[in-house]
Amino acid sequence: MALQLLFGSDGWGPLLLKGAGITIALALASAPFGFGAGLLLALMRLSGSPALRRICGGFTTLFRGIPDLLSLFLVYFGLQAALNWIGGIVAPGQPVTMDAFVAGALSLAVVVAAYSSEVWIAALHAVPPSQFDAAAALGLSKRQAFALVTLPQLGRVALPGLGNIWTILLKDTSLISTLAVSDLLRAASEASRSTLRPLLFYSAAAGIYLLFSIASGGVQAMLERRANRGYA
Amino acid sequence: MPPWLSWVDLSLLQTQGWRLWAGLQVTVQVVTMSCAIGFVLSYPVALMRLSRHPLPRAISLAYVTFFRGTPLLCQLYLVYYGAGEIRPWLTSVGLWWFFRDAFCCCIFTFALNTGAYQGEIIRGALISVPRGQIEAARALGLSRYRVARHVVWPQALLVALRPLGNELISIVKASALAAIVTLLDLMGQTRFIFARTFDFSIYLYAAAIYFAMTAAIARLWTMAERRLTRHLSRAAAVTPLDMSVPRAAPLSSGLSTALHTR
DSSP states (O other): OHHHHHHSTTOSHHHHHHHHHHHHHHHHHHHHHHHHHHHHHHHHHTSSOHHHHHHHHHHHHHHHHSOHHHHHHHHHHHHHHHHHHHHHHHSTTOOOOOOHHHHHHHHHHHHHHHHHHHHHHHHHHHSOTHHHHHHHHTTOOHHHHIIIIIHHHHHHHHHHHHHHHHHHHHHHHHHHTTTTOOOHHHHHHHHHHHHSOHHHHHHHHHHHHHHHHHHHHHHHHHHHHHHTTTOO | OOGGGTTSOOHHHHHHHHHHHHHHHHHHHHHHHHHHHHHHHHHHHHHHHTOSSHHHHHHHHHHHHHHHHSOHHHHHHHHHHHHHHTHHHHHHTTOHHHHTOHHHHHHHHHHHHHHHHHHHHHHHHHHHSOHHHHHHHHHTTOOHHHIIIIIIHHHHHHHHHHHHHHHHHHHHHHGGGGGGGTOOSHHHHHHHHHHHHOOTHHHHHHHHHHHHHHHHHHHHHHHHHHHHTGGGTTTOOOOOOOSOOOSOOOTTOOHHHHHHOO
């Protein structure tokens, strides 16, 4: 009976798998933006300009101090409102809509940026300052020193922290199901509402999430081994 | 209100403020109860993880892996909606009154979830106590209980203090999920007010309240930590507790990450 519902010809398995695909796609789409923006935030928080440091520090502290669900709401609805406002100026009368997937990925990216900037800062601190002196002595510009000396070393130190955040991101995608994206958890909700079998479908969803978590743990360990291969 | 503040529109707070206050109380109840139960769970979970016998070790590992490897929202749905499916059975064993209630379901789920995280924290802290100290205490003829009470716990709890504070903050933030299963906590009341007034600024007020809560906990915890570790103060000055170190080390993590990610 349960197997029939999941794997039968008119079962709910395909819907769940499609949702799982969207969950992974959400995480993969927001991770580069989130990690990239986090690095930018970290650099600005270490920059010479006090105003920039203050603003970026405040942004990070705020988004790390409120529930992820609330952050997602704020960014998601804030984005829509901003788009409507801009649309009202540029082309009045034409409603602007934003794809729910894109808005969801962007709001996840904001949360990830706030979390990951801490990891990047720790990694930036781990690069010995004497290396900047050495880079300067070799005649490298600041930009070159960052791109050729600092950046290649950051990944190795930041990897465990970023891995943690990736795991959090994977689980946080489930919050997007409360908005309008039909991810894995939403697919499970739909299936359990139609069949009145919530235990079965939420367990199946939990199993898939668990699989993702364990798989990313494995990939992470592999990447860390690879990044540390030159180190004792 | 002074004239220079006239641009602030407080009418929303005047009419709906009591709802936020009521929601805040529910949030505080959910957080304190689930964290307390989770703390009670954490010690047996950690001991089972460290047991010599494979069966308790496997049970504890499965528990921790499940609750740390799946989204909290999914766990909440599983309990809240899943309980409805086995209602006849729950009624027959006299537990339906508990699982019928969104408040109880939230505490049940959050407590099990934070129990897994706190269990890992305690496990890391227990391992951090050097083995030689336990052997020395045993050699001095202290009973197993005395070794735990006077040698292991005082040192382990100090190690666990900071990650436990982070975990408390994590639960404050995670408790907002209760709103999704109809509980009128701070987030739930906020959504309710928004549905009535369509005034988006209510979300900003909610954000301010959550932020004040997490910031206050971080402050208080740092103060407590400073006081409790004052005999160690020369060794390491306590840096303020961070507002939230994101939870969760990778699942495959061994001891090293359990200790060092915090």
